[in-house]
Amino acid sequence: MTSGDKSNLLEEMMKLKNLSVAACGLLFVGGVVDAREIQLGHTLSADSHYSVGSDAFKATLEELSGGEFTVREHPAGSLGGERAMIEGLQIGTVDVVITSTGPLGNFVPETYVLDLPFLFDDYDHARAVLDSEIGDDLLADMEQHDIIGLAWSENGFRHMTNSRNEVHGPDDVAGIKIRTMENQVHMNAFRELGASPTPMAFPELFTALQQGTVDAQENPVTVIVATKFWEVQDHISLTGHVYSPAAVLGSGPLWDTLSEEERGWFNEAARASAEATRNEVLRLETEGLDLLRENGMTVIEEVDTTPFQNAIEPVYEAFIERHGAEMLERIQNFEG
Numbered sequence: 633m634t635s636g637d638k639s640n641l642l643e644e645m646m647k648l649k650n651l652s653v654a655a656c657g658l659l660f661v662g663g664v665v666d667a668r669e670i671q672l673g674h675t676l677s678a679d680s681h682y683s684v685g686s687d688a689f690k691a692t693l694e695e696l697s698g699g700e701f702t703v704r705e706h707p708a709g710s711l712g713g714e715r716a717m718i719e720g721l722q723i724g725t726v727d728v729v730i731t732s733t734g735p736l737g738n739f740v741p742e743t744y745v746l747d748l749p750f751l752f753d754d755y756d757h758a759r760a761v762l763d764s765e766i767g768d769d770l771l772a773d774m775e776q777h778d779i780i781g782l783a784w785s786e787n788g789f790r791h792m793t794n795s796r797n798e799v800h801g802p803d804d805v806a807g808i809k810i811r812t813m814e815n816q817v818h819m820n821a822f823r824e825l826g827a828s829p830t831p832m833a834f835p836e837l838f839t840a841l842q843q844g845t846v847d848a849q850e851n852p853v854t855v856i857v858a859t860k861f862w863e864v865q866d867h868i869s870l871t872g873h874v875y876s877p878a879a880v881l882g883s884g885p886l887w888d889t890l891s892e893e894e895r896g897w898f899n900e901a902a903r904a905s906a907e908a909t910r911n912e913v914l915r916l917e918t919e920g921l922d923l924l925r926e927n928g929m930t931v932i933e934e935v936d937t938t939p940f941q942n943a944i945e946p947v948y949e950a951f952i953e954r955h956g957a958e959m960l961e962r963i964q965n966f967e968g
């Protein structure tokens with residue numbers, strides 16, 4: 633092939649590429665505009681509370697933008713675990729992620745405060761704090777790390793499940809091999825309880841429980857239902873040991889390409905997503921327990937959390953030593 637042939641070939645290829653880009657364009661009155669497809673990832677199944685949030689994000693963004701943006705959902709960890717997807721946001725290979733705070737503190741240390749056990753009393757308390765200036769400040773802290781904090785959504789209060797024995801108090805978790813999120817605060821807490829924490833990305837968890845690599849895991853009812861953990865776990869204790877927020881996050885590199893108006897659409901879509909997800913969490917919090925029982929799990933509803941709270945006290949001290957007390961005190965002094 634001569635160099636002339638090569639440049640002709642290149643030209644032909646460019647034409648083809650332009651054609652296919654144009655073919656993706658949407659026809660509007662007044663001209664042709666390329667619709668931009670937003671790639672949205674999360675780790676849970678396509679019928680989970682995160683999917684409900686994804687649907688609301690998609691509907692809102694597509695409507696507000698008049699079709700300028702479309703949204704494609706990638707559920708069930710098909711783009712990787714939460715840590716990998718957050719990295720994707722930073723380099724622009726993923727546009728929007730709905731994630732727990734599990735690995736987030738590794739990128740934005742300010743958010744570790746939210747992972748402290750027994751910090752929030754109930755759903756109303758957690759939501760009020762996250763919807764206040766405190767939550768806004770934490771979202772704003774993310775931008776310097778190329779992550780855009782769009783809204784605080786929800787995963788739910790986390791409970792322990794296992795296949796070894798019923799858990800009523802800290803003694804029952806002594807020596808148990810429990811999968812934790814990739815999060816130093818969570819790992820410390822389970823160490824203080826005498827368990828043996830193994831950090832792991834969520835997409836690996838089901839198989840790890842199935843194969844007995846770990847005996848236990850902890851997640852909200854929402855996640856346990858969405859993942860059918862009853863297939864690999866016998867007991868659940870409603871320890872509610874930590875509130876697990878979810879965050880709707882955008883990509884820094886994507887943000888740089890958006891106008892103020894477009895950014896507003898993303899913010900509104902994320903808020904709609906959070907609201908839809910929070911409603912679904914509350915629904916599943918009660919209905920989900922019946923589903924767990926129907927599928928053979930023992931549900932230990934009455935758990936005295938005081939011994940757990942006493943045992944994890946040093947986690948707060950370690951946190952303050954490492955991250956300071958300012959944000960923690962703001963949350964503890966919050967009056968909604």
Ligand code: EAX
Pocket residue numbers: 675676714731732734787813833834850851852855876
């Ligand atoms: O965000 O990793 C976890 O246990 C999370 O709760 C799950 O991925 C949903």
